[in-house]
Amino acid sequence: MERIQKCPRFSIICSAVDGDEIAMEKILNHYNAYISKACLRPCYDEYGNMRIVVDMDLKGRVRTAIIKAILNFELEIK
Template structure:
């Protein structure tokens, strides 16, 4: 239980002011949000590929990665914060 708490507390969160600026359309803030989720998006974009010899290779599908980034940006810009 303590290891779960330690690992959860080590994760850095996006500050509220960055989120608010991203919701307003600030490009730098949106880039910070994209940078924060960069690893997660890359992990979701991994696909199994086969070469001409039938060997399996795992690589990031760049098209899928871009689609996920675009979806995140659209969601950020369409999100309405309620206080």
């Protein structure tokens, strides 16, 4: 059976927007697999064999961009 991923709860998102580090980490952990998959790059070893690896520098920049976007996000509650 396929596992269904739910979005982070609204209360977690609100806390992250307010700057709560724990809530921010929960959101980043929720999207960790997606971020890792988006940061895959080919890497060649000394024998010329290619492997697909996660570019950790790129992953760090993506995580930083997500944190900035969350902190700049404006919630409009009606």
